[in-house]
Amino acid sequence: MTTSASDSTGYARRLKQELAHFSREYQDHKPDEPLVQRVPPVWQLLEQRVERLIRAATGGFFLQDFIANFLSRRPTPRMLSLASGPCGLEIDIAGRLGGDYELVCTDINEQLLALGMEQARRKGLHLTARVADCNQLALEESSYDLIMAFGSLHHFANFESLFPGIIRALRPGGLFVTMDICARNGYRMWADTFATVQTLWQLLPERLKINHTRFGQPRLTLTYENLDYGDQSFECIRSQDVLRSLAQHFDPIHYVAYYSLCRRFFDPMYGLNYDLDNPLDRAIVDFIWELDQYRLSEGELAPETFFGVFAPRTATTSEQARVLREKMLRDDHASQPRNNQPATQTRKFRLWLARTIARRLAD
Numbered sequence: 373m374t375t376s377a378s379d380s381t382g383y384a385r386r387l388k389q390e391l392a393h394f395s396r397e398y399q400d401h402k403p404d405e406p407l408v409q410r411v412p413p414v415w416q417l418l419e420q421r422v423e424r425l426i427r428a429a430t431g432g433f434f435l436q437d438f439i440a441n442f443l444s445r446r447p448t449p450r451m452l453s454l455a456s457g458p459c460g461l462e463i464d465i466a467g468r469l470g471g472d473y474e475l476v477c478t479d480i481n482e483q484l485l486a487l488g489m490e491q492a493r494r495k496g497l498h499l500t501a502r503v504a505d506c507n508q509l510a511l512e513e514s515s516y517d518l519i520m521a522f523g524s525l526h527h528f529a530n531f532e533s534l535f536p537g538i539i540r541a542l543r544p545g546g547l548f549v550t551m552d553i554c555a556r557n558g559y560r561m562w563a564d565t566f567a568t569v570q571t572l573w574q575l576l577p578e579r580l581k582i583n584h585t586r587f588g589q590p591r592l593t594l595t596y597e598n599l600d601y602g603d604q605s606f607e608c609i610r611s612q613d614v615l616r617s618l619a620q621h622f623d624p625i626h627y628v629a630y631y632s633l634c635r636r637f638f639d640p641m642y643g644l645n646y647d648l649d650n651p652l653d654r655a656i657v658d659f660i661w662e663l664d665q666y667r668l669s670e671g672e673l674a675p676e677t678f679f680g681v682f683a684p685r686t687a688t689t690s691e692q693a694r695v696l697r698e699k700m701l702r703d704d705h706a707s708q709p710r711n712n713q714p715a716t717q718t719r720k721f722r723l724w725l726a727r728t729i730a731r732r733l734a735d
Contacts, residue, residue, distance in 0.1 A: 459488025
């Protein structure tokens with residue numbers, strides 16, 4: 373599913389929903405509380421594991437310190453954040469910088485930008501706000517050392533102009549850094565992912581099937597539905613196109629894909645159900661994480677999330693960039709069918725499961 377600014381009625385409806393949703397998300401944040409989404413402890417645990425994966429790929433850096441390290445080596449660095457919301461991550465990055473720098477935060481939601489600017493002001497940080505719709509954003513040429521999109525690309529509808537605009541706006545040697553969702557459009561699951569989730573869902577205790585976000589109050593959902601969350605909003609409006617579009621415009625420097633299954637069980641929708649002090653809950657979390665990693669490594673399921681550092685694509689692409697680009701295109705479910713050999717998959721899975729259980733027992 374795609375959309376465009378020319379579809380004025382549908383675009384305005386989606387935009388209104390987007391503004392309302394994220395305003396509610398932060399309406400009760402305290403003045404000095406970090407301006408990031410509140411997530412359950414199980415999600416924090418998985419994010420720590422993802423952080424280790426990314427640090428291993430980047431030589432020890434995670435998102436914030438990678439960006440801060442890069443900017444600190446540029447004279448009078450200038451960074452742009454696309455759809456930054458209340459600027460929680462940008463405030464963290466600015467707090468790691470010194471000297472003369474500027475972080476420009478853009479978002480369609482003026483209310484959220486104001487929250488971030490007030491907190492940045494109290495901390496003495498150099499953040500500036502720009503109210504803008506990133507689907508229609510015109511960027512100044514050669515203006516930024518680094519451009520970041522954190523958890524926002526999956527809300528964008530116009531990659532065809534966005535990515536060339538980012539390339540033009542970067543200064544020589546500049547980078548584009550993103551951490552985002554690359555699931556099927558509408559945050560739906562591909563058929564192979566959905567089949568796996570349904571199988572696992574039937575094995576879970578009912579207390580782990582309480583939905584905390586979709587309804588007005590927590591509700592038991594015995595069946596996991598493969599819903600389209602983008603039918604009335606910009607949620608994952610073109611998320612399945614992200615990897616392929618990035619590969620067309622950029623040379624990847626770092627690329628880490630993860631979460632083929634985990635988002636569906638442990639994000640704020642169902643993650644609040646898990647008690648990490650409960651041995652059964654912890655075992656379920658560990659098993660689904662390990663299964664997630666296995667099915668990704670075997671190419672049986674596509675990732676739903678990724679981290680990437682990109683430079684504008686050149687005619688003299690390095691071998692590393694070529695290898696990473698090929699991996700991105702393999703991870704692109706829309707253009708690369710998964711392995712459809714069930715007998716082979718079953719044998720590999722049984723071997724993996726036996727090894728995993730043996731390793732756990734040994735621990």
